[in-house]
Amino acid sequence: MIIKTGLGQDSHQFEKKSGKDLVLAGIKFDYPFGLKGNSDADVIFHSITNSISSITGKNILGDVADQLVKTGIKESAKYLQIALDDLGDWKINHIAVALECAKPKIANHVEAMKESIANTCQINRSDVGITATSGEGLTSFGRGEGIQAITIITVSKS
Template sequence: MKIKTGLGQDSHAFCDTNKPLVLSGVVFDYSKGLNTNSDGDVVFHSITNAISSITGVNVLGTKADALCKQGVVDSAEYLKLAFHDLNHWKIQHIAIAIECLYPKISPMIEKMKFSISKLLDIAPEDVGITATTGEGLTEFGKGSSIQVFSIVTVTK
């Protein structure tokens, strides 16, 4: 059996618009959205980048930008492209670390895990999500933005 591990990161600042805050495909009850051309789902973006580090095919950037210009702003569509690039590799586990002051992540973790697992055809227990404020040492922990790191482990 062959094993690969991918690391991905993404971050976005909040903006004062009517844009909903979407994390892992789940809409959060929060007054601010994220400042991006897409829906700004930093969790899906981070996972997409982790998968891209495995396949060597960068989805965020040229491919996602082209889709945005066509009106496709759902980050699940970008993650689906990366997932397709895995070909015969099977996701075994995804570890996700989120840093932000707001919104509170813990109450939504189970919904987030279910959304990710459904999209990537894995069991919810194969998705781990942690959240921290980082003791307010960064802009993420001070409440102006969100940062996410993801590690994806695949086998073949």
């Protein structure tokens, strides 16, 4: 068996005015500000996409996503699906996501986000881990200016 581990990161600032939905792991949060970006700016799905790109060597967030945005596709789940298709015969064993944000509070949404990631990636919910920290005000994320996600993915094939 061959095993690979991929690392991905993404971060976005909050919009200055309300009106855009805050989407994390495909879940809409009841929060007045969305994240800045030319897509829905779902930092979790972007981070997972980047972790897969680190395995496949095919960068999705960049030219591919930019072309999709030009056609009106702004859902990060679509970008993630392209990365998942690029995995080919690699099987996802585990996805670990670490979030840093002072707001919104994440704890009440962890199970729904895990379920969404598992469904999107066609893996068991038990193979998804999510942790969150407020950052203690040490970074812009810890001061409530945005959200950062870091993902590690483990894949294998025979």
